Amino acid sequence: MAKSIVVALFLALSASLTLAPTAFGQAARPDLRTVPALKRSIIVNDEFVRIGDLIDHAGALANVPIFRAPDLGMTGSVPTESVLEAIRPHHLFRVDVSDIAAVEVTRAGRSISPAEIQARVLGAFAGEYGLGEAENLTLTIDQDVRSFTVEPTITGDLEVVRAHYDPRTTRFEVNFALPGSVIARRVPLRFTGTLVEQVEVIVVARNLRAGDVIKAADVMVERRRRSKTSADAVEPGEKIAGLAARRYLRAGQTLRRGDLTKPDLVKRDDTVTLVYEAPGMLLTTRGKATESGAEGDLISAINLQSRRAVQGIVTGPGRITLMAARSRILTAAASTDQAASKRNTSARGK
Secondary structure, three states, X not given: OOOOOOHHHHHHHHHHHOOOHXXXXXXXXXXOOOOOEEOOEEEEOOOEEEHHHHEXXXXXXXXXXXXXXXXXXXXXEEEHHHHHHHHHHHOOOOOEOOOOOEEEEEEOOEEEOHHHHHHHHHHHHOOOOOOOOHXXXXXXXXXOOOOEEEOOOOOOOOEEEEEEEEOOOXXXXXXXXXXXXXXXXXXXXXXXXXXXXXXXXXXXXXOXXXXXXXXXXXXXEEEEEHHHOOOOEOOOOOOOOOOEEOOOEOOOOEOEHHHXXXXXXXXXXXXXXXXXXXXXXXXXXXXXXXXXXEOOOEEEEEEOOOOOEEEEEEEEOOEEEEOHHHHHHHHHHHHHHHHHHHHHXXXXXX
16 A cells, blocks of 8 residues: 655655765766666665665765665655755766656565455365365454555565364464564464355255255255255255155255155056066056156056056156066956957957
8 A cells, every 4th residue: 555655754864864975985976977867766675765776877876875765565755856955965966857856766565465364364274173175264354454564575475373263163263473574573463253164055946845846946056154054965066957855845945965856757546557568579558556656666556457456667757667577467468458359350340
C-alpha cells in the first residue's frame, strides 16, 4: 500500500546525512564528460537515498547518502529544489532536471499479503488432524489479517513454529516465524480461528415419495460439513438417475446410498408376460404377479392358463423370465394353448 512520505522528513534528515565536501576530498567529482541528469522515479533497497540513486552519471559522488528512505514498501516524493540543495555542498552544480518537479522514491520490500497468510494457515493443517486437502477446508480467522512488508532479501515462506487443532470444536491456533527477517519479529504472527472441512454431496431438490424415480432435476450439488455428512452420502459423479426413492425424501436433505433402490418394473397384481427361453424355442403366456420386483429380482407369479404358481426373474417392465426348473409348467400351458387353437381351427373348417 503506497503512502506519501512527508517531504519535511527528507529535508530534516538530509541535514544530518549531508557530508561536507572535504569528507570525500576534492577528487570526488562527477564525470564531467557526461551531464548528470535527475531521475523521475527511483527504487532503493536500503534505508538511505544516495546521490547516485537520484542522479544519473553522478560519478564518484554516487554513493554519498543525502536522504533517509521511506519505510519498507512505502513511496514518497522529494521536490527537485530539495535534491539540488542537498547536492550543492558536494559541488555538483550542473544537473539536467528537465521538467521534473519532484522525484518519486520507493523503498523496495517484500509484502506478505493476507492471502499468503491464509494459504499458510491452510497448509499447516491440510492433511493433518484428520482433515482433508486445503481446497476442501473453510477457514475463519478471528483477528483482522493485514499485510506487512519485510526486507526484500527475505524470500522464504512463513514457517510453522506451533500448531494445534481441536476436531470437536474446529478451533485452531498457529504461530509463524519468518527466518532472517528483523521486521517480522515485530509483527504478531499468531493466528486463531475455526477450520471446517466441507465436501460436495448430492442433495434432494424437491420432496420425493417412496418409489419415485430419480431424475436429474430432482437433485443438486451442495457443499456440506464433513462432520455432519453421512459416510454413505452420495457424491457427485455417482450414477443415480433411474433409481427410485426407497422412502420419503424431503427437499434439502443429503441423499444417501441407502435411500435409493432399483425401481419396480413389476408391481404386485400386475398382469405380466411369462417367458421361457431355450435353444431354438421361445414360449410366452400371460400371468399375474404376486410380488413387486425390480430388474433382476426373483419374484413369484401365477400362470393364468394353468393356475399354477411359478417363479422367475424380472427382465423388463411387465416381463418375467421363468427359471429352467419351472419350464415344464409353462411348456404344458403353451401346449394346451396350441391344442385349443387347433381344435378351434378344425371346428371352424367343418
